[in-house]
Amino acid sequence: MNIFSSYSIKRKLAAIITITTALALLIAIGVFLAHDIYTLRSVLKNDLETHAKIVRDNISTAILFNDYDSGNEIVSSLAHDSSIVAAEVLLTDGNNFVHYHNNEYDEKYIVDIHRDHISLDLINVRVPVVYNDKTIGTVLVSASKHEITERFIYFFIISLIVMVISLGIAVILSGRMQRLIYVPIHHLADIAKKVSEEKDYKIRAKIYDDDELGELTEDFNEMLEHIQERDENLESLVEERTAEVKLRNEELNTEISERVRTQERLEDSEVRFRSAFYSAAIGMALVKKDHSISQVNQSLCNMLGYKQEELVGTLFKELTFLDDVSLSVDQHFKLVQGKLSHYQLEKRYIHKSGKIIWGLLNVSSVRDINNDFLYAIAQVQDITEAHNLSDELSYQASHDALTxxxxxxxxxxxxxxxxxxxxxxxxxxxxxxxxxxxxxxxxxxxxxxxxxxxxxxxxxxxxxxxxxxxxxxxxxxxxxxxxxxxxxxxxxxxxxxxxxxxxxxxxxxxxxxxxxxxxxxxxxxxxxxxxxxxxxxxxxxxxxxxxxxxxxxxxxxxxxxxxxxxxxxGDMQWVTRINSALEQHRFHLYAQPIMNIESSETTHYELLLRMEDEAGAIIPPGAFLPAAERYNLISKLDRWVLNSAFHWLKDISVTDEPISFCSINLSGQNLGDDQFRAYVINKLKETKIDTSKVCFEITETAAIANLNNAMEFIITLKGMGCLFALDDFGSGVSSFAYLKNLPVDFLKIDGMFVKDIVDDPIDFAMVKSINEISHVMGKKTIAEFVEDDAILEKLRSIGVDYAQGYGIGMPAPLEFISSFNVKKVI
Amino acid sequence: MKQINRKLFALLLGTVFTFSVCANEQDALDRQGKFMAVYLLHFSNFVEWPESSFNEKNNFNICINGITEINKHINDIEGDDVKGRKIKIIKNITNEEAKNCQILFISRIDYDSKNIKQILLDGNTLLVSDMEGFISDGGMIEYFVRDNKLRVAINIGSAKKNGLKISSKLLRIAKIVGADK
Missing domain, CATH: 3.30.70.270 (Reverse transcriptase/Diguanylate cyclase domain)
Structure with a gap:
């Protein structure tokens, strides 16, 4: 391409057209020639194959019946096609059966057929002869390519001539047509040269056509117009600017005087701000970039307990409760950076005395015209009281005041x-x-x-x-x-x-x-x-x-x-159950014998309460008494027990049952109940039973817990002749000191000590000492849990008065009381 | 031991030589017999028999009557396949049996023209012989020798009369007699 670079556009165009046309023609001619040769070749080969097939179809019988004459005759028929050089029929053993040779051609071609090689001058065709699916021979036909070569040369010459003529026409025509392009370009180049030399921007180029070149010329003209305009504008602009400068000078003077007045007004407002700042009722401070206080008013000083000179220069975080420091500092620096214009915060300050002050902090920033941070105005309101109140309220709402x-x-x-x-x-x-x-x-x-x-x-x-x-x-x-x-x-x-x-x-x-x-x-x-x-x-x-x-x-x-x-x-169920058992008379009194150890007589019983459930099973008091105590049914039950026991005592006094007295358990809850005491007295009078046959058992725990009331109850009923026993002595918070004050007649030694008395010397010693002290105090002793005769003997040896337990007799319904006696008497 | 071997070898060599001289004449006859036998087989491919002429066993029967060189070679083609049928070779048949043969070769040695005429009256049998003048007696194909080569002459009229169609391919290589009759 470089060789073209120095050529004019005209020459370049001519060269482009000539080369392109020549190339196109060459390719076209080449393709046509190649196609022609290929077609001719295949036509020739087809012809040859047809000939060979005709020979094949006819020659089979000649081969079969070894008829060479007939074979030669068939092969010779190929002579009518002058392009066929030679033909041959070979047998399967490779021997020649018949052959034919066109005399126009050299004998050497026959050799070529035999060798079966690809010759430049010949086209060979081979067809097998088949009889009854068996190949019995092969037909070989060979033709000359002479005709193709001739035709190729002829075509080639014609093509060359056409190419030369076409090129000539193309060059002549293109020379004419190129003018359409290079004439406007020439003109444009001339005008440009002229403008640059003469500096005359009024010249315009002529537009030839409405194509890209036309557009280019138009743009060129437009450009010239712009340059011309700008030239003119520049002059008028210089004049304008001079006038403007003059005007600005005047304005500047006015502004200076305005500024002086504003300054005066500012000073005035600052004086007013200062007085407002210092006399404000809420705490105020001006805070610097580094979070230190630059100015502070009296209210804030009062709030925090410092003097003004102490606070100025102090970092705010030093006055802040530790937990709130990070939030407070964080917010301040956001304000400094301009991420916030103001903020509000509830935080804790530390008073000089050390106490915590809750403050509601309102901070806004003051910035100069460049938006640079100058200082922050902080307002602090003391909300300690309100805060404490709300803390207390939420604490009270979520906590139990008592515990x-x-x-x-x-x-x-x-x-x-x-x-x-x-x-x-x-x-x-x-x-x-x-x-x-x-x-x-x-x-x-x-x-x-x-x-x-x-x-x-x-x-x-x-x-x-x-x-x-x-x-x-x-x-x-x-x-x-x-x-x-x-x-x-x-x-x-x-x-x-x-x-x-x-x-x-x-x-x-x-x-x-x-x-x-x-x-x-x-x-x-x-x-x-x-x-x-x-x-x-x-x-x-x-x-x-x-x-x-x-x-x-x-x-x-x-x-x-x-x-x-x-x-x-559930407890509530028990209420219903107990009530219905009372109504349906399903409570029963059982009696357990207590034996006088010295005389071996059993004339003393403890009455026990049993409940019969809906199905008739007996329920021990451990199951229903806690519920009864909890839901205040115990007084109802105690009354039932008293009523039943008194009536039984009355009934039995008619018969001659040898009963000295019987024990009735009272719950601690009822001891302090005046109404209950009145009920007991009433019932005693009503039934007119022998009060000396009634012994009330009260538990040690209940008696001690309610000592004063218990005393009153005991004294009153003792006055009427009833006896008292202190139950389960030794198991609770026992103290002999209490015992001294309790005017009971019997002391029931807790079964826990008694049952091991035989083997455990400590238990034995305890029972022994309890017994001794009781006797000294004038009280009789009853040992519980006496399970066998060995225990009984031990008790007898230390002089315990009475024994109770499975070894003496099991609890049984009241009706069986006489049977205990019978058993013991026997 | 070596001497005996040498003698034996000399004897064998002498015998082979003698035979080869005598055999020249015999060889020619033998080759002709072989060609005649193979041609019989080839005929079956170029002649069409009416379908009714085949017996129920569906064999293609080639029959040979008389003493002939063919006998030496004919058994080689027994069992070959012809148009879906197996070739069966039957030798020395009576005139009555001839109608069961698709091809009947009659040796020139046992030739009797009366027999031929009788056979021709009945059936579609292709009659072949190496008897000179066989065609004139009404035979269909006659073997003859020219330029030391075995050739074939065909009587088309006789073939047609007996319901046989002969392919033009066979006719092309044969000498044709009685085309007009």
Whole structure:
């Protein structure tokens, strides 16, 4: 391409057209020639194949019957085609059967056929002769390519001539047509040259055609026009600018005087701001970029307890409560950076005295015209009082005022929160439901103040035993709950037992009395299987109830059957059951004999209460008495017992049964009840029974817990001739000091000491000393749990007065009393 | 031992030489017999028999009557396949049995023109013989020798009369007699 670069456009165009045309013609001629030769070749080959096939079809019988004459005749028929050089029929063994040779051609061609090689001059065709599916020979035909060569040369010459003529025409025509392109270009180049030489921008180029060149010329003209215009504009602009400068000078003068006036006004407003700042009722300060105080007013000084000179230069964070520093500093730097234009914050400041001040902080920034931070104006309002009030309110709403533990509402809220996450965390939690066993006794005997104090102390004890993250809450009168997060059942059971033991060890002292307390604890797991708090609380409550049922002061792990059990035998159910048993006379009195050890006579009985259930089974008092105590049915039951016992005593006095006296148990709750005392006195008078045959048994715990009332009851009824026995002596908070003051006639030694008296020397010593002291005090002793004669002998040896237990006689319905005697007499 | 072997070898060489001289005449006859036998087989491909002429056994029967060189070679083609039928060679048949043959070769040695005429009366049998003048007696194909080569002459009229069609391919190489009759 480089050789063309120096040529004119005209020459370039001529060269392009000539080369392109010549190339196109050459390719076309080449393709045509190639196609022609190929076609000729295939026509020739087709012809040859046809000839060979004709020979093949006719020659088979000649071969079969070895007829050479006929064979030669058939092959010779090929002579009519002058292009065929030679033909031959070969037998399968390779021998020549017949052959033919065109005399016009050289003999050597025949050799070529035999050798079967590809010759430049010949085309060979081979066809097999088939008879009955067997090849019996081959026909070979060979033709000359002479005709093709001739034709090729002829075509080639013609093509060359056509090419030369076409090229000539193309060059002549293109010379004419090129003018259309290069004439306008020439013109444009001339004009451009002229403009640049003469600097005359008024000249315009002529537009020839409406093509790209026309457009180019048009653009060129337009460009000239622009240059011309700009030339003219430039001059007028210079004039304009001169005038403008003059005007600006005047404006500047005016502005300067304006600025002076503004300055005066600013100074004025600053004076006013200053006075407002310093005399403001709320705390104000100007804060620098580095969070230090540059100015401060008196109110803020008062609020924080510092003098102005102490505060100026101090960093604000030094006055801030540690927890709030980061937020406060963070907000300040956002303000400095311009991310905030102002902010409001409730934060804690530290007063010079050290106390915490809650402040409502309002800060806005002051910036110059370049928007650079100058200082921040901070307003601080003391909201400590409001804050403390709201803290207190929320604390009160969620806490129990008495124990300062979390209250039921808060407990349930926390439980719900745990439940919300239990599924996603797949974690395990547990809940304890704690019910105090002896709380009612304390509350009833010592009053509510004592009850409250007990709860307070118990709460402290339990709080010490739980893990730090567990929630201990008071969820009812004497009911507590513990929410143990991330805690499996094993751990929960352990904690529950620790709590139970701690409560058991604890002695609640009130005045000069001491009480032991028990805790029945229900444990229930919290897992994905339960999804509402009511259900969980219900389960824990049921477990707690089961703990109570199985004898109090123990821990029970929730089991499914607990729920149904609690439902069936729940406390409330007991109320109905006890009431209906009373109505349907299903309470019965049993009697257990007490033997006079010295005389071996059994004229003394303890009356025991039994309840018969709907199905007729006998239920021991351990099952229904706790419920009766809890729901104030105990006085009703005690009255029934008294009534029945008195009537029985009256009936039996008619017969000649040798009964010296019988013991009737009274619950501690009734000892302090004036109405009950009146009822007893009434009944005694009504039945007119021999009061000396009535002995009331009161428990040591109940008597001591309610000593004053018990004393009154005892004294009154003793005055009427009744006897009194102190039950279970030795098991509770026994003290001989109490005993001294109690005017009872009998002391029942707790069976726990008696039953092992034979083997255990300590028990023996205790029983012995209790017996001795009792005798000194003038009281008779009764040993419980006398299970065999060995025990009886031991008791006899130390001089205990009476014995009671399975070894003496089992409890039996009243009707069998005579049978005890009969048995013993015999 | 070596001497005996040499003698034996000399004897064998002498015998082979003698035979080869005598055999010249015999060889020519033998080759002709072979050609005649093969031609009989080829005829079956260029002649059409009416379908009724084949017996129920569906064999293609080639029968040979008389003493002839063909006998030496004819058994080579027994069992070959012709138009779906197996070739069976039957020798020395009576005139009555001739109608069961598709091709009947009659040796020039036992030739009797009376027999020919009798056979021609009945059936579609292609009669072939190496007897000179066989065609004039009404035979269909006659073998003859020219330029020391075995040639074939065909009587088209006789063939037509007996319901046989002969292919033009066969006719092309044969000497044709009685085309007009």
């Amino acid at each position: 300062e533990l979390v209250n039921r509402r808060e407990f349930e809220r926390r439980l719900a929160r745990v439940l919300d996450h239990v599924e996603e965390e797949r974690s395990e939690h547990a809940i304890l439901y704690i019910d105090l066993d002896q709380f009612k006794i304390v509350n009833d005997t010592c009053g509510h103040t004592a009850g409250d104090e007990l709860l307070h102390q118990i709460a402290n004890i339990m709080e010490d035993k739980i893990r730090q993250r567990d929630t201990l809450a008071r969820i009812g009168g004497d009911e507590f709950g513990v929410l143990m997060e991330h805690c499996n059942i094993k751990q929960a059971m352990r904690v529950a037992n620790v709590i139970r033991e701690a409560v058991e060890e604890f002695r609640f002292a009130w005045g000069d009395q001491a009480f032991s307390i028990g805790a029945s604890i229900g444990v229930s797991p919290i897992n994905m299987s339960i999804n509402n708090i009511t259900e969980i609380l219900k389960q824990a409550d049921a477990a707690c109830y089961a703990a109570k049922e199985s004898g109090r002061n123990r821990v029970h792990l929730y089991h499914e059957k607990d729920t149904s059990f609690a439902k069936r035998y």
